[in-house]
Amino acid sequence: MWMYEKKLQYGVEVKKNDLEMAKYLYAQYGGPDSELSAGIRYLTQRYTIPTDEAKATLTDIGTEELAHWEILGTLIYKLTEGVPIQELRDIGLGAHYAQHGKALYPHDAAGSPWTASYIQSHEDPVATLHENLAAEQKARATYENLINLSNDPGVIDTLSFLREREVVHFQRFGETLNIVQEYLDKQSKDC
Amino acid sequence: MNRQELELLKKIMALEFIVLEFSLYLNTHPCDEDALEDQQYYACKLKDLKRTYHQEYGPLTARCCNKEYPWYSNCSEQQGRYLWTYIDSPWPWQINY
Secondary structure (H helix, E strand, C coil), X not given: CCCCCCCCCCCCCCCCCCHHHHHHHHHHHHCCCCHHHHXXXXXXXXXXXXXXXXXXXXXXXXXXXHHHHHHHHHHHHHHHCCCCHHHHHHCCCHHHHHXXXXXXXXXXXXXXXXXXXXXXXXXXXXXXXXXXXXXXXXXXXXXXXXXXXXXXXXXXXXXXHHHHHHHHHHHHHHHHHHHHHHHHHHHHHHC | CCHXXXXXXXXXXXXXXXXXXXXXXXXXXXXCHHHHHHHHHHHHHHHHHHHXXXXXXXXXXXXXXXXXXXXXXXXXXXXXXXXXXXXXXXXXXXXXX
């Protein structure tokens, strides 16, 4: 089960509204390498993965990704809070407003809706863990691009935290791959 | 949310992160005694701070237990002060950190 606590994993403080940045941040809210993709990916893969270490890693990193998704939602919410509709239109968020008003929606920076085809879940644990290692690197690279696009110290601070988490997750998935590999080698020797 | 409450909340957020970081490490290093000791130290500190927060400012979750109940005697649905204080505090996206 999951339990909700009324707090963010990491604080979000923005200087002022920045619609353009909010639009770009949708990359990590509902894009291919978004926090949503990461959470759904890991939490779906965990059922059949061998070893307790791997099950724990997928469960806990998957859960952390949902907390990151909430941070992204908070960033977008704060960057768009109270802005006039005309400004949304000027910045290219008119289509979003037409369909959702000012509510958030899981789509990417260009407006394409989130889809499960962004992720893979495979019984083969080596294939699965390599998918995850790649996903963490792609997310890290996306955060670096987003940091380059921002000039708000608060936004950059939060994005830097999220970028670092991708690096740590990559490390943990690498260790998990070694553990699973050893397990598979032992299995094949026993046969 | 006043300054003191925010400071305590930030401490809880920081401790929660420390505990998570140790836990993720322990998932792939389950026999590391030093890491487990640190994880436990911070997990207990976190539990204490959450209890303090709950007693002073209300619950962070919908399943907190507090025998000193109720925190408010002047419940008013019009003014947004409830006996059920879980919904009384700001949501994470409404807080100025």
